[in-house]
Amino acid sequence: MQVEADGVSFSYKDKRVLESITQGFDKGEIVSIIGPNGVGKSTFLHCLNRLLTPSEGRVLVDGRGVEDYSLKDLAKEMGYVPYSPASNFPLSVIDMVIMGRHPYSRIGSSKDDLKAVHAVLERLDIDDLAFRPFTELSAGQRQKVMIARGLVQEPEVLLLDEPTANLDIKHQMEVASLLKELSESIGLSVIMVSHELNIAAKYSDRMVLLHQGRIYRAGSPWEVITPENIREVYSVDAEVIDHSGRPYVLLNNPLRGRT
């Protein structure tokens, strides 16, 4: 499964958010999309799975434009884990996860759905939470539940919008290593938006750094996470050291007079 953004631009009303972004994503790799607030990371993610339609350019999934897929078929290829999941209604974990079976639902499919849900919950080691209310879970557990919902869609690609936001360091690492493990074991492609540079650098195969609606740099963590790039894009003075083979950012100071 290959996902490809081909010259994707997007505007909200007259404000240009994305400017002809061309980027491919290969099967089984973890790609982190990073960049400062408001740079269009989530917008880009939403263009990929057709929540938004690019004003120019197109998104190809396996060589076929996403607009040619039915929403149901697209949901079988691409799962989506939203930012900070919440529900206005009291739902149990199983209610939440089984929704992900919607693209496969037909009359009498509930037994298969239950089986698929159980398999995924067991894989993520949260099967003991199945019948607990979603709202009573910790943030880390909730994030895993949302990933489980994405996985029962049996997608080739999983899109995640800041999967480690609001998590403590242990849970950040747990969620990230879970994604890593999934990409290695079942060949899942992971495309995630992230603010945690060190977590992203530690677990990603490739990183895409956005700046002013364009790709500033894309490549391996070592190519993207450099003091120069961080200075230019984030306006932060930082050092980058080698920590078990991966770049690790040490923050010094924000630069004055720039946004």
Added chain:
Amino acid sequence: MKEDEFDDGYLRFIRHKVTFILAAVAVVVLAAGVSCLVDGRPIGVLDVYRIIIDHILGTEYEFATPEYWDDFVVCQMRLPRVVLAIVAGAALSTCGVAMQSMMSNPLADPYTTGMSSGACLGAVIAIAMGFAFTGPSVYGIMGMSFLMSLVPALIIILLSRIVRTSPATLILLGTIMSYLFGAVNTLILVNQEGETLSAAYLWTVGSLDNVIWSDLWIPVVLSTAGCAAMIFMSGKLNVMMMGDDQARSMGLDVDNFRTVLLLVMSLMIASIISFTGILGFIGLVAPHMVRMAIGSDNKFVIPASMALGAALLLVTDTLARLVIYPYELPVGVILMFIGGPLFLYVVVKHNGYGGMY
């Protein structure tokens, strides 16, 4: 957890939901029996059920015998009202569940989205135009009701296709529509003569009075079909609870589904409101009580809300007839008196719930 353990867990998990539904249905049967006791002729509680069952089995009585009058009073005078209460309670609650899920908004129901006010205005316009509430004129009232309930529905459909609407926008829209419809309603009413005025006015309050079997088939058929359709679509409604974006990412064509839902709801609401007038709160109170008891899986929430809504309307209607006995109040008034505080209680007691209140 092994798979069979998991399946056992799931069975336990749904068992209490099913029990709740069965209990609610039992309450409906009980409330229906009690409701048949009120008015004139004294008939025992158990006799009511026997008379109804005998009637269904086709037992014939000789004219003017006590058994004949028992049968006549229960089955011709009291039962139609009970059936209307059950159907209206079930349909309005189901529409409440569907609205709330569709808009991912716990405060949505036929009333707060303006569809009930639209349906009511339609009925009032029809009455002002001279349609009477007897014979084929009933269809005129119902048709007008349906058309007017479509107005807020269409605005919701169009608006959510063109711009990205938040749940709050949709509720505000409903409130605005209700005010507008209310104003037109008043405008029509102040220009009416005595008899039409009181007939039309009753629509704005809501009552289950004066129902006969021959009128009932439309609301019964439409509501039953509508409720069945909603249960059938409960999986999609579940997905919609998470909001448009997530629903789309799970493969649901949100725009088309919303259109289907609103059409089905307009039909259900018009078929009820054109008979009863505005019955507020049922669509909010019943679904929320159900969700607090059994969670939000619509596969269970819809049947449970149908039963609980029917029971609520039966009980309030019975109260409406007892409070100033031998006269009766419109049930809409009692609903406001009971539903308002009950809803407030729900909001305050569970103010963590869903994080919405």
